[in-house]
Amino acid sequence: MLYNLLFPLSDQFSALNVFRYITFRSIYAFLTALIIAIAFGPAMIRWLTRLKCGQCIHEDVKAHASKAGTPTMGGLLIMAACLPATLLWADISNSRVWLVLLVFCGFGAVGLYDDYLKVCRHKNKGLSAKAKFLGQIVVAGIAVAVLLRDPAYSTKLAVPFFKNFHPDLFWMYVPFAILVMVGASNGVNLTDGLDGLAIVPTVVAAVVFGVFVYVAGNVKMADYLQVPYVPGVGEITVFCSSLLGAGLGFLWFNAYPAQIFMGDVGSLSLGGALGFVAVTAKQELLLVVVGGLFVIETLSVIVQVGYFKMTGGKRIFRMAPLHHHFEMKGIPESKIIIRFWIISVLFALVALSTLKLR
Template sequence: MFYHLLFPLSEHYALFNVFKYITFRSAYATVTALLISFIFGGWVIRKLEQMQIGETIDTDGPQHHQKKSGTPTMGGVLVLTAIVIPTLLWADLSNRMVLLALLGTVWMGVIGFIDDYLKVVKKRPKGMIGRFKLVGQVSYGLILGSILYFGGNGDFVAHTSVPFLKDVFINWGWFYIPLVILVVTGTSNAVNLADGLDGLAIGLSSLAFAGYAVIAYLTGHAVFADYLNLLNLPEAGELTVYCAAVVGAGIGFLWFNAHPARIFMGDTGSLALGGALGTVAILVKKEFLLVVIGGMFVAEALSVMAQVTWFKRTGGKRLFRMAPLHHHFELTGWSETQVVVRFWIIGVLLLLLGMSSIKLQ
């Protein structure tokens, strides 16, 4: 909004010329998101407590987690608010990629909200029926993939770069749409699985979005893209503002979600963040790099799949003490804070590895 309202004034007042710079607007999107989280975080927690919207802890999980029962949940509403409002204020809203990122955030957030509502308010332990949730996620992936493939140069859009390999691309052709569905659905569920310890998912998400903010900026900048041998996607630069807002919202929410958490984001936040992360990776043509930058999410998801497969094939034996992976390490004796911080450290290392691949291309 500010871009459209104030940048035109630069013709008369040079001061407003600053609004054309993505870096300026990204910085203020981060600050705005932080302020929204800080200012309204306490109020949201009190409201959720008054409405008795508290987390129900699964008895199948680690027993020491039972003390978290009743902690306000559905805090993803705060996260989404702190993402959407700064993006609307500071981004160029005529940019298609920004609108698609917002669509993914809200779409997946609504699915998560319905799931949380059914669990917490309607007291249905399983929440939304799994196949209905999957239909909602796949539908978004189908819409996104179709818009990208049929709304532009299909042959160009269907090309995906391969990390660490120079000038190596995979042309998916018609399989590009199923790829998009797989990425957004898989990422949203992977982040959801990681949201089991205080601060874990929101911290890892903030790291991943910080990385993709840099990638979006470099991809959208003709000079940097040429120097780094990246596909130059002029529209992608504006995603930096969106990613910056997500980072600000994530850090702001972490203030209240750090151990011992005063609020959980629930599926409202985790599905939205996962779907948005997958969307951004697709838009900047770095889908495969998500496996590196979001490596901890991949590990969490794979641990669940491996546990289930091993359990079925061995007649009841377990590969891990408990899945997802973070619970396994808890049961080996690590404290919750140790698991979270160590996973963050690995997340930082994976982020640096992923960013280094850009220079190596």
């Protein structure tokens, strides 16, 4: 918004020329989101506490008994910080900015309704799995349909580490892109089981994709680094920076021992947004590397459920997702969290290395 209001005046006031730079606006979007999250966090916690939006604790995880009643739906704080920061500092005439916010809010709405059923209507399971998936698919489908209306948008894939291999999915690209967004959303959701466990890998992924969308939106950088050039996608860097600031602001209160949990409104919106950023930047497959931790957590659930059904009740892990398995083995929660953070950073570094390893 500030870009649209102030940059046209740069001919009369040369100092306003700084608003043309995505890097400048991204820095201040980060700071704006961070300040909003930290400033309004205590009020959000008090409000959710008054509404009795307490977290329901899985009875099998006895170590979490003390967390019962901790306010959830803290994803609202992330959204309340990220949305105004993005709108304030991004070019709001850019359609991709509105699309990423649509996905962010759409997936968040699905998660919010699920949380509402759990904590306000006291339906422990919330939305049925079918209803939740359907809501996510509808939001993702709308975003993909709008993207494909752009004649410059390609259905070809960029394959990490292979600069000359770009398979074209044609009509299969639609279900594939939807799968990327829905898969990312549920991957973050499954990872969100310990204090601060999901938010740090999410902000790490936001940093990595912030780099990729900035490069993809700059024709010279994209050509030099041999990544697909996507006109206008560089503006999504402002959203990624806002997400980073909002995420770190949320971590201020979500770090062990957590004062607030993000809930499904947070995990689904964050994962869906990351999935969309990967799709719009033409780095769909890179999401598997950037979000490697989310992939591992998701696979642990799939393997556990599949093995359980095949063997008639036997388990590979003591409990899934994987972080609960380590908890059951007696490893302290704080140690599991930090080790998983380290793993997410390692995956991020590998993803960034693909900019040169082509």
